[in-house]
Amino acid sequence: MLITLGILLLLFLFTSVPIFVSLGMAAFLSVIFLSTTEPMVLIQRLFGGIDQFALMALPFFILAANIMDGGGLSDRILRFSRALVGHLAGGIALTTQVASMFFGALSGSSPATVIAIGKIMYPDMIRNGYDKTFSAGLLASAGSISLIIPPSITLIIFGSVTGVSVGSLFIAGIGAGIVFGLSSIVYIYIYAKRHNIPKDKRASGKELLKAFGSAWWALLIPVIILGGIYSGIFSPTEAAGVSAVYAFAIGYFVYREMTIKEFYTICIESAITSAQVLVLVAAAQVLGWVLTRERLPQMVVEFITTNITSVIIFLLLLNLVLLVMGMFMEGVAAIIVTAPLIFPAATALGVDPVHLGIIMIANLAIGMYTPPFGINIFVAQTITKMSLSQMMPGLMRFLAFNLAGLMLITYVPDVSLFLVKLFS
Secondary structure, X not given: OHHHHHHHHHHHHHOOOOHHHHHHHHHHHHHHHHOOXXXXXXXXXXXXXXXXXXXXXXXXXXXXXXXXXXXXXHHHHHHHXXXXXXXXXXXXXXXXXXXXXXXXXXHOOHHHHHHHXXXXXXXXXXXXXXXXXHHHHHHHHHHHHHHOOOOOHHHHHHHHHHOOOHHHHHHHHHHHHHHHXXXXXXXHHHHHHHHOOOOOOOOOHHHHHHHHHHHHHHHHHHHHHHHHHHOOXXXXXXXXXXXXXXXXXXXXXXXXXXXXXXXXXXXXXXXXXXXXXXXXXXXXXXXXXXXXXXXXXXXXXHHHHHHOOOHHXXXXXXXXXXXXXXXXXXXXXXXXXXXXXXXXXXXXXXXXXXXXXXXXXXXXXXXXXXXXXXXXXXXXXXXXXOOHHHHHHHHHHHHHHHHHHHHHHHHOOHHHHHHHHHHO
């Protein structure tokens, strides 16, 4: 049955069938024709897969991200980021990277970060002499950091699948996200120096203070989320609701850049996006249940514990598998399919569960802009109007530097765990 399931899954994926249909249909067909299990059980698993308290955070974080974009919060983050780093070599590109890190900490959505930052910064980079391939590669790769920096939707999914504390994953994502972002910043600086790219005039103390004051309300969001979780005021799921309410209050009452009509439109768009994510989660949960029923996780654990005794080799192989998987699958689906298989084997080898989650998400963050199916590539194409072949050189250069960051995250656990231990 497992062989048939795998063939059907690959067949659907490589014939451009939507991912949620591929996952669900492969599981349903395998069970209906090759098992005595009642199909109604799969229907129950379909709904049960999204009947989790932790998953309630998804629509709220998606809503918060869209409100931030429509309510003027992202614009102010950009202005503050530019005042902060615009005077350095590659200042505009650095602004794009730093603003993506800030916005990722506000929204938790990678495609939303590419759109919010890219539509403003891409034309600016082209006007200031940056190569189109470099600029496109930067947009696609910078947005991927949203998977790592909290509040990350993918971290929430990993926590819900494995039972690892979402709060601890959020804290671990701070250090890992900074290292991941710094790997891109190193390349940006080298590129700017090599191509003699012009930079902004250094912002005065008054200008920097003004930009910070303007962005202050937006910058408070990650502080409220993480501070509230670790002070015990609210859970990660409740934090998502608080962030959405707070973003609305700032966009409507403080910045006054959003009308009730615009808010209604944002709610509709957020509901559609949430439905797309959750139906993917539901389908992946069905597939995961079938794989578990066929004892695939146990077989993986037995194989790994019998044949791989080195944690270093295990993590290297894990990175290779996830990097390849990230080329073809969206992060949420990949986590739901692989985490239940990998988690028992990794913990049996002594890998910290929180560190494992960060490693997996960092790999899938790179997959967000890795050809041929990295979703950030397609989102960036709507901004740059470039083909994949034109974007490829820029993507590959950022990929090389981000892989170096991934190795640090993988083999230096304290990059992720230092803050977790500190707060514990």
